[in-house]
Amino acid sequence: MSRAAAVALVVILMMAPPLLTANSFLLHLGITMLLWTLLGASWNLLGGFAGQVSFGHATFFGVGAYATMLLYLRLGLAPWYGLALGGLAAMLVSLPIGLICFRLRGPYFSLSTLAVAEIVRLVALNWEALTNGPVGLLITGLPSVALGGRVINWESKLPFYCVIAALAALAMAATRQLSRARLGAYLVAIREDEDAAEAIGIDTVRAKVLTLALSAFFTGLGGGFYGFYYRYVDPDAVFPIALSVEMVFIAVVGGLSTVVGPVIGAVFLTSIGELFRERFQVGHLIFYGLFMMLAIRYLPEGIWGSLRRALAGRPRAEPWRS
Amino acid sequence: MDTFFQSLVSGVLTGSLYAMIGVGLTVVFGVMRIINLAHGDLVMLGMYGAFWSHVLWRIDPFISLVLWVPLMFLGGTLVYRFLLRSIIPGGELNTLLYTAGFSLLIANVALFSWTGDYRTIKLPYAITPLRPFGIAVPIPLALAFALATAITLALYLFLARTDLGRAIRATSQNPEAAALMGIDAGRVSMVTFGLGSALAGAAGILLAPSLYLYPTVGEILIAKCFVIVVLGGLGSVAGAIAGGILLGLVESLGAVYVSVAYKDTIGFVIFLLVLLFRPSGLFGVGKS
Numbered sequence: 001m002s003r004a005a006a007v008a009l010v011v012i013l014m015m016a017p018p019l020l021t022a023n024s025f026l027l028h029l030g031i032t033m034l035l036w037t038l039l040g041a042s043w044n045l046l047g048g049f050a051g052q053v054s055f056g057h058a059t060f061f062g063v064g065a066y067a068t069m070l071l072y073l074r075l076g077l078a079p080w081y082g083l084a085l086g087g088l089a090a091m092l093v094s095l096p097i098g099l100i101c102f103r104l105r106g107p108y109f110s111l112s113t114l115a116v117a118e119i120v121r122l123v124a125l126n127w128e129a130l131t132n133g134p135v136g137l138l139i140t141g142l143p144s145v146a147l148g149g150r151v152i153n154w155e156s157k158l159p160f161y162c163v164i165a166a167l168a169a170l171a172m173a174a175t176r177q178l179s180r181a182r183l184g185a186y187l188v189a190i191r192e193d194e195d196a197a198e199a200i201g202i203d204t205v206r207a208k209v210l211t212l213a214l215s216a217f218f219t220g221l222g223g224g225f226y227g228f229y230y231r232y233v234d235p236d237a238v239f240p241i242a243l244s245v246e247m248v249f250i251a252v253v254g255g256l257s258t259v260v261g262p263v264i265g266a267v268f269l270t271s272i273g274e275l276f277r278e279r280f281q282v283g284h285l286i287f288y289g290l291f292m293m294l295a296i297r298y299l300p301e302g303i304w305g306s307l308r309r310a311l312a313g314r315p316r317a318e319p320w321r322s
Numbered sequence: 323m324d325t326f327f328q329s330l331v332s333g334v335l336t337g338s339l340y341a342m343i344g345v346g347l348t349v350v351f352g353v354m355r356i357i358n359l360a361h362g363d364l365v366m367l368g369m370y371g372a373f374w375s376h377v378l379w380r381i382d383p384f385i386s387l388v389l390w391v392p393l394m395f396l397g398g399t400l401v402y403r404f405l406l407r408s409i410i411p412g413g414e415l416n417t418l419l420y421t422a423g424f425s426l427l428i429a430n431v432a433l434f435s436w437t438g439d440y441r442t443i444k445l446p447y448a449i450t451p452l453r454p455f456g457i458a459v460p461i462p463l464a465l466a467f468a469l470a471t472a473i474t475l476a477l478y479l480f481l482a483r484t485d486l487g488r489a490i491r492a493t494s495q496n497p498e499a500a501a502l503m504g505i506d507a508g509r510v511s512m513v514t515f516g517l518g519s520a521l522a523g524a525a526g527i528l529l530a531p532s533l534y535l536y537p538t539v540g541e542i543l544i545a546k547c548f549v550i551v552v553l554g555g556l557g558s559v560a561g562a563i564a565g566g567i568l569l570g571l572v573e574s575l576g577a578v579y580v581s582v583a584y585k586d587t588i589g590f591v592i593f594l595l596v597l598l599f600r601p602s603g604l605f606g607v608g609k610s
Contacts, residue, residue, distance in 0.1 A: 051415070053415050053418060053419065055422075100594065100598065103598055104597060104598070104601065106414055106415060107357050107414050107415065107418050108597060108601060110415070110418055111357070111548050111552070111597065112594060112597050112598075114545065114548070115545070115548070115549075115590045115593045115594050115597070116590075116594065118545055118586070118590050119587055119590045119591060119594070122584065122586055122587045122590070123587065125583075126583040126584060126587075240541075241541050241545075242426070242538075242541070245422055245426060248419065248422065249422075249423070249426075252419060282433045282434055282437060282438055283430040283431065283432075283433040283434025283435075284430070285426050285429075285430045286426075286427060286430040286431055286434060288423075288426055288430075289423045289424065289425070289426030289427030289428075289429075289430060290423070290427055291423075292419065292420070292422065292423025292426065293405070293420055293423040293424060293427065296409065296412070296416055296419055296420045296423065297408065297409060297420070300412070300416075
């Protein structure tokens with residue numbers, strides 16, 4: 001199965017549920033999975049290819065969410081435009097963060113992203129004039145939109161499903177393009193040996209900052225979609241450390257620097273999380289933690305990476321190295 | 323002026339507890355080169371240990387140290403033996419991700435078992451504070467300070483004077499040379515992780531009467547932990563003590579003279595600045 005066929009198959013699978021059923025719980029589950037696919041794929045662009053473990057991606061998610069909400073509430077800009085601008089806002093925020101944090105390597109980089117995310121969260125919590133503080137922002141109604149002679153009023157979940165499916169597909173396409181582009185090769189060189197990459201003339205900081213910006217853009221789109229779908233954001237919902245960590249888990253459990261990995265990670269972890277949430281209300285992330293540990297221990301390439309290797313009949317790889 | 327001395331004193335008191343958490347993290351880093359992201363959750367477990375033994379068996383939290391600290395030590399050695407040992411050769415980022423998973427697991431098991439409710443421990447002697455020189459000092463915090471100082475001093479003596487302590491310091495300074503001198507690295511790592519867990523648990527118990535308890539409190543504590551150990555230089559015990567006290571002071575003075583709302587932000591900003599300009603720590607003793 002060629003990679004293009006695999007991508008096409010996944011896109012078809014993503015579009016299938018709404019055609020088969022109008023069941024709103026299943027649609028909601030599908031939307032959740034696709035949102036996590038988008039986030040996992042976004043994180044993967046930097047974390048997977050360049051091996052830069054960011055624990056601060058919630059920042060970009062939150063900035064995207066707040067930008068989209070604020071543009072709608074303050075300027076009346078419809079969320080589908082706001083969504084794109086939210087992505088751009090996240091991208092802009094990522095530039096200074098990248099320039100600061102990429103001065104550090106390995107675990108030190110990870111810790112610095114965590115600190116930046118906490119600073120941004122605390123600012124969002126305290127800058128009440130802009131963000132409304134802990135109270136958060138609420139949208140009551142969404143303007144309907146005319147598309148191809150039909151009016152979409154956002155009452156049903158189906159249009160949301162289509163939007164997030166398109167965004168997730170876009171992030172996957174970006175992953176595929178990156179794997180073929182020169183930048184992708186630079187990133188792999190950085191992951192394997194940063195000093196050597198620099199020695200052969202790769203501008204490593206530039207490559208990493210560019211990739212972070214791309215990754216932040218898609219994460220910001222995810223945040224914008226979140227605000228748009230739930231119609232409510234507050235700092236605890238869009239800026240928590242746990243959100244950053246979940247993004248990492250989706251990519252790692254699914255398979256790093258692969259197109260399909262984040263889909264598998266999102267479907268697997270979200271369905272288990274939802275099953276558990278239904279029964280127990282709280283603590284539904286127990287299995288996220290457990291599967292993360294098991295994946296690092298037994299499937300260092302993630303579910304998809306190991307599966308692909310097994311299908312191709314190649315021996316098991318060395319554990320993912322830092 | 324009174325406010326100044328008041329915040330100075332409360333800064334040092336809380337700082338001593340931060341120092342204790344930082345020492346646990348830094349010793350583990352020094353020996354095993356892993357940044358244990360679950361360290362804050364171990365502090366949380368200590369807090370709940372103190373809470374439940376107080377609620378169920380009416381044991382004073384400070385006395386419950388005798389029960390929980392050995393248990394946390396044992397738990398830590400088991401975690402090392404059965405969960406961590408096989409991961410460590412995979413490299414620093416691998417262990418970072420692994421302990422992130424472990425942290426999520428512990429916090430969510432706690433959330434599942436004890437719900438997300440905020441809880442407090444009410445002690446009869448916590449109502450009226452001591453007032454030396456007109457400075458209000460809550461009795462639980464003063465007790466916690468005294469015990470934290472004693473425990474940290476005991477640890478220092480253990481590291482300085484005993485054979486096992488010397489083996490731990492040697493491994494921390496140069497693992498290969500230590501192994502060549504016949505030090506059993508596996509045993510040293512196991513004891514160190516046990517010690518780190520016991521220190522985290524003890525700090526949790528000492529903090530429990532002065533803080534709200536909830537299962538994800540570890541998230542905030544781990545973030546503070548990083549500030550402390552990076553301030554002092556990762557791997558340095560003395561640096562972690564100084565870093566802890568410094569963070570306590572910065573927070574309490576910052577709350578008074580800058581802004582209560584941005585008190586935590588100041589800590590993180592300092593953290594970033596130190597990380598960027600002095601990655602080996604303010605005191606220049608650690609290795610980066």
